[in-house]
Amino acid sequence: MHPLDASQPTTPMRSAGPQPVLRLADVMCLILGTVLGAGIFRTPALVASNSGGEGAFLFAWGLGGMLSLVGALCYAELATAYPDAGGDYHFLRRAFGDRIAFLFAWARLTVIQTGSIALLAFIVGDYAARMLMGSFSSAACAALVVALLTGLNAAGIRPGSATQNLLTSGVVLGLLLVVAAGLSVANPGGSLPSDSVASPDGPPAFGLCMVFVLLTYGGWNEAAYVSAEMESPSRNMVRALVWSVLIVTGLYLLVNVAYLRGLGHAGVAASTAVAADLVERAAGTAGAQLVSALIVLAAIASVNATIFTGARTAYALGRDFPPLAFLGRWSPRTETPINALLVQGGIALALAALGGWTRKGFETMVEYTAPVFWLFLLLTGVSLFVLRRTAPAGPAFRVPLYPVTPLVFCATSGYLLYASLAYTGIGALAGMAVLAAGGIILAGLSVLRETGSRATE
Numbered sequence: 001m002h003p004l005d006a007s008q009p010t011t012p013m014r015s016a017g018p019q020p021v022l023r024l025a026d027v028m029c030l031i032l033g034t035v036l037g038a039g040i041f042r043t044p045a046l047v048a049s050n051s052g053g054e055g056a057f058l059f060a061w062g063l064g065g066m067l068s069l070v071g072a073l074c075y076a077e078l079a080t081a082y083p084d085a086g087g088d089y090h091f092l093r094r095a096f097g098d099r100i101a102f103l104f105a106w107a108r109l110t111v112i113q114t115g116s117i118a119l120l121a122f123i124v125g126d127y128a129a130r131m132l133m134g135s136f137s138s139a140a141c142a143a144l145v146v147a148l149l150t151g152l153n154a155a156g157i158r159p160g161s162a163t164q165n166l167l168t169s170g171v172v173l174g175l176l177l178v179v180a181a182g183l184s185v186a187n188p189g190g191s192l193p194s195d196s197v198a199s200p201d202g203p204p205a206f207g208l209c210m211v212f213v214l215l216t217y218g219g220w221n222e223a224a225y226v227s228a229e230m231e232s233p234s235r236n237m238v239r240a241l242v243w244s245v246l247i248v249t250g251l252y253l254l255v256n257v258a259y260l261r262g263l264g265h266a267g268v269a270a271s272t273a274v275a276a277d278l279v280e281r282a283a284g285t286a287g288a289q290l291v292s293a294l295i296v297l298a299a300i301a302s303v304n305a306t307i308f309t310g311a312r313t314a315y316a317l318g319r320d321f322p323p324l325a326f327l328g329r330w331s332p333r334t335e336t337p338i339n340a341l342l343v344q345g346g347i348a349l350a351l352a353a354l355g356g357w358t359r360k361g362f363e364t365m366v367e368y369t370a371p372v373f374w375l376f377l378l379l380t381g382v383s384l385f386v387l388r389r390t391a392p393a394g395p396a397f398r399v400p401l402y403p404v405t406p407l408v409f410c411a412t413s414g415y416l417l418y419a420s421l422a423y424t425g426i427g428a429l430a431g432m433a434v435l436a437a438g439g440i441i442l443a444g445l446s447v448l449r450e451t452g453s454r455a456t457e
Contacts, residue, residue, distance in 0.1 A: 004148075008037055017435025018085045018228040018229045018330065018335075019194045019229065019335065020228070020229060020230060020231050020232075020233075021229055021231075021335065022226055022230045022231065023057055023230075023231055023236075023238055024230075024231070024239060025165070026165065027223055027226060027236065027237075027240040028240050028243065028244050028354050029164050029165045029168040029373045029433060030099070030168040030222065030223065030226065030289070030305050030308065030309070031171045031219065031220055031222065031240060031241070031244040031305075032066050032168050032171065032172070032244055032247065032248065033164050033167055033168040033171060033222050033302055033304065033305040034218075034219030034220075034222050034302055034305035034306060034309070035216075035217060035219040035244070035248045035302075035303040036168070036172070036248060036298060036301070036302070037221055037249065039120075039123065039212075039215060039216040040175070040216055040251075040252060040255060041123065041273075041274065041275045041298065041299070042123055042126070042274075043212045043213070043215060043216045044213075044255075044256055044259055044268055044274050045268055045269055045271050045272065045274050046212045047060060047061070047209050047212050047213055047216075047328070048204070048265055048268040048269035049269040049413055050205045050208045050209040050212070050265075051206065051209050051265075054260055054265045055258045056206070056209075057256065057260070057265060057268075058093075058253070058256060058260075060209050060210060060213045060256070060369055061213060061252050061253055061256050062249075062253060063210070063217070064210070064214050064217045064249075064252075065211040065217065065245065065248070065249030065252065065253070066249075067408070067409075067412050068214070068217045068220055068245050068248070068249070069242070069245045069246070069249070069410075070405055070408050070409050070412070071220070071221065071377075071381075071409045071413075072221075072241040072242060072244075072245045073106075073242070073352055073399045073400065073405055073415050074221070074243075074380075074381060074384055074399050074405060074406050074409050075220075075221050075224055075241060075380075076237055076238040076241050076242070076397050076399070077229040077384060077396060077397050077398060077399045078091050078224065078380070078383070078384060078387070079223065079224045079233065079241075080227075080233055080234045080237050080238065080396040080397045081235045081396035081397075082094060082387070083227035083230075083233045083234075083237075083388070084227065084228050084316065085193060085225060085226075085227075085228045085312040085315055085316055085337075086105075086225070086312065086313055086315075086316030086317075086319075087222075087224035087225035087227070087309075087312060087313060088104060088108075088221070088222075088224060088225075088313070088376060088377075088380045089101050089104050089105050089108070089313045089316050089317065091379060091380055091383045091384075091387070092104050092376070092379060092383055093320070093388040093392070094204070094383070094387060094391055095382070095383035095387050095391075096215070096379070096383065096386070097443060098320075100306030101317075101320075101369055102317070102321065102377065102438070102442050103435065103438050103442065104313075104376050104379075104438060105313050105314065105316070105317035106317075106371050106435070106438030106441070106442075107313050107376060107434075107435050107438060108310065108313045108314070109310075109313065109317075109343070109344060109347065109374075110347060110434050110438070111311035111368065111372045111373075111431045111434050111435060112369055112373050112376070113306060113309075113313070113344065113363050114161050114310070114344055114347040114348040114351055114370055115351055115368045115369035115431070116218075116306050116310075116365070116369055117146060117303055117306050117307060117310065117344075117348040117351075118142060118146070118348050118351040118352045118354075118365050119226070119365035119366060120302045120303045120368065121141075121142035121143070121145045121146050121299075121303055121307060121348075121352055121450060122139075122352070122365065123295075123299040123302075124141060124142060124145050124296050124299040125137070125138030125140075125141035125145075126138050126272075126273070126274070126305065127137065127273065127292045127295045127296050127299070128141050128296050130293075131289055131293065131296070137293055137355070137356065137370055139173035139352055139353065139357075140356075141354070142352040143349050143352045143353070145303055146303070146307075146345060146348045146349055146352060147198065147259065147345065147349065149300070149303055149304045149307050149355075150307055150309060150344070150348075152304070153304070153307050153311070153336060154334065154336060154338055154342065155334060155336075155371060156333075156334040156335060156336060163304060164301065164306075164308065164395055167297060167298075167300060167301030167304060168292060168301050170297040170298065170301065171294075171297065171298040171301050172251070173293070173294065173303075174275075174294030174295060174297065174298050175254075175255055175298075176385055176437070177279070177291060177294065178255055178258055178259075178275050178278060178279065178291060179255055179258045180256045180258075181258065181262065181278055181279040181281075181282035181287065181291070182255075182257070182258025182259060182260075182261045182262040182282070183258055183261060183318075184283055185261060185262040185278075185282050186343070191214060191312065205360045207415070207418075207419035207422065208419060210415075210416065210419065211366075211370060211416060211419050211420050214368075214412075214414060214416060215312065215366060215370065217245075217248065217249075217252070217433075218373070219302070219306070220241060220244060220245050220248070221307070221377070221380075222305065222309040223240055223241055223244075224307040224311065225310075225312040225313065226308075226312070227310060234396060234397070237397070238397045238422050242406040246327050250406055251255065258278065259274055259275075259278060262278040262281055264275060272275045273292070275291055275292075275295055276288045276291055276292045276295070279291040283319050307341070307345070307348075309346050310344050311336070311337045311340035311341040312340075314327045314337065314340035314344060315327060315328055315330060315337030315340045316328075318337075318339070318340065323445065326339050327339055327340045327343060328340075338417065344347070347365075351365065351368070363427075364427045365427070366427070367420075367426070367427025367428045367430075367431070368427040368428070368430055368431040369429050369431060370416075370420035370428065370431075371417060371420040371431055371432055372431045372432065372434075372435050373420075374413050374414075374416040374420055375435075377412055377413045378413035378414050378417060381406055381409045381410040381413055382410060384398060384399070384406045385403065388402075
């Protein structure tokens with residue numbers, strides 16, 4: 001019997017599983033909070049420095065929204081046809097079997113989700129350090145955020161979701177203030193304060209540009225991980241995904257137009273804190289401090305949402321894989337996967353320490369997570385074709401223009417996998433090495449299982 005065979009006897013640690021307690025508004029706030037705090041206050045400078053001008057800059061952001069909507073439609077079919085707390089893990093397991101599913105769960109626990117948590121926590125640290133004039137370490141702040149929000153989510157689903165709804169409101173307010181500031185600047189463009197300047201790195205590279213754009217749009221797929229906890233998922237999941245992506249696209253285009261209006265393309269490319277620089281030009285130092293505080297709030301919202309959904313995959317792995325059954329404990333009191341949350345938090349803290357050691361926490365975590373993320377997003381897109389043929393579900397949302405829509409999604413993911421390997425540095429190799437380590441662990445467990453089977457014969 002395979003070690004990932006869900007038909008094996010369960011352990012006493014397992015308890016009642018996820019219950020449908022999340023409303024449409026809760027899931028939309030979860031998606032918006034994940035995406036909107038994922039870098040719109042940090043990555044536009046990197047996008048601008050890798051695009052040839054204002055037209056290419058805005059085209060990249062519009063294209064990112066269109067491609068995200070294509071992906072959201074594909075996920076809407078998968079999540080409504082096969083709702084499960086494992087999300088992508090569940091889709092991959094049904095389509096390709098236990099080994100690919102195990103590698104995905106390993107990658108999400110050690111690279112994708114924990115790296116994203118650390119990445120977002122560094123955004124909090126960078127802006128908080130700016131507010132407090134660098135009087136503390138960005139890495140220390142990132143670690144504190146990870147620890148506090150992990151504890152909050154471990155306390156229960158209600159505190160976690162209520163906090164998310166409140167934080168997401170702050171995110172939207174912060175973005176609207178940035179838009180207002182950009183449109184109110186009387187003399188756009190010009191020079192930035194000397195302490196905000198960072199030289200663009202090298203010539204334009206549209207592939208790298210799209211890596212940062214789609215990183216900033218990333219997070220809408222997290223809705224799949226709460227499909228088993230959502231009221232009426234067959235109806236509400238499609239609404240949550242589509243409306244959230246459309247809202248995000250509109251806000252991102254408005255914000256980036258405001259950046260260009262207030263700072264100019266060269267000014268955006270040269271800034272290390274583009275939103276704060278923009279508002280400082282419009283409203284002075286006090287305005288920049290206010291927006292920095294709102295940006296910190298937005299990034300915290302994204303960290304909270306990422307922690308909330310991330311532990312669900314580790315829970316599903318523990319539920320299906322007896323050697324890791326301690327991860328599959330679902331607490332009926334808090335309605336959370338308590339052990340999975342704690343293990344995820346510990347790994348994210350270790351990655352925050354790594355980012356602090358390299359002194360380039362945000363960039364290091366982008367490189368570390370991107371190739372592995374796009375590899376499995378590509379496989380999830382392929383799983384839609386496989387499951388349509390091998391395991392057709394009952395009544396569920398069907399992606400429009402099939403097979404063109406999922407083909408576009410797969411092609412985009414494949415290109416971004418290539419770009420994230422071609423244009424990033426040593427961090428990408430580290431992420432792929434950790435994924436390979438998961439393959440070695442899986443092979444070792446298979447050998448132990450076979451040895452044990454022979455011993456009992």
